């Protein structure tokens with residue numbers, strides 16, 4: 001069950017500030033508070049989704065498409081399309097997810113190390 005007391009829900013409700021890079025009707029993108037690369041952006045859809053499977057399974061198609069289009073837009077806005085980036089989403093205990101609101105990480109700005 002989705003818990004709307006999670007930190008990203010509070011950020012979406014503007015109860016907690018964030019360093020925003022892009023916002024639209026369906027999503028918000030902002031700088032990670034503990035960056036793991038020179039550029040570390042979090043992309044959060046404005047749906048009550050716990051993780052990727054929850055988002056894809058229970059959201060309107062329009063919202064899913066718009067979220068992924070917004071990721072594309074932000075990658076271009078960051079100007080890292082040519083240099084490269086890593087797109088990550090964590091889910092659950094094994095995936096190491098800390099915040100139970102679906103989100104993607106965009107890591108860029110330097111060579112990102114191997115996954116393991």
Ligand code: AMP
Pocket residue numbers: 007016018031032033034035042089090096097098099100
């Ligand atoms: P995950 O492990 O995929 O759930 O990642 C959660 C991410 O949220 C971590 O990289 C945290 O550094 C980041 N984070 C937690 N609180 C905040 C916040 N208030 N503003 C920005 N990023 C945050």
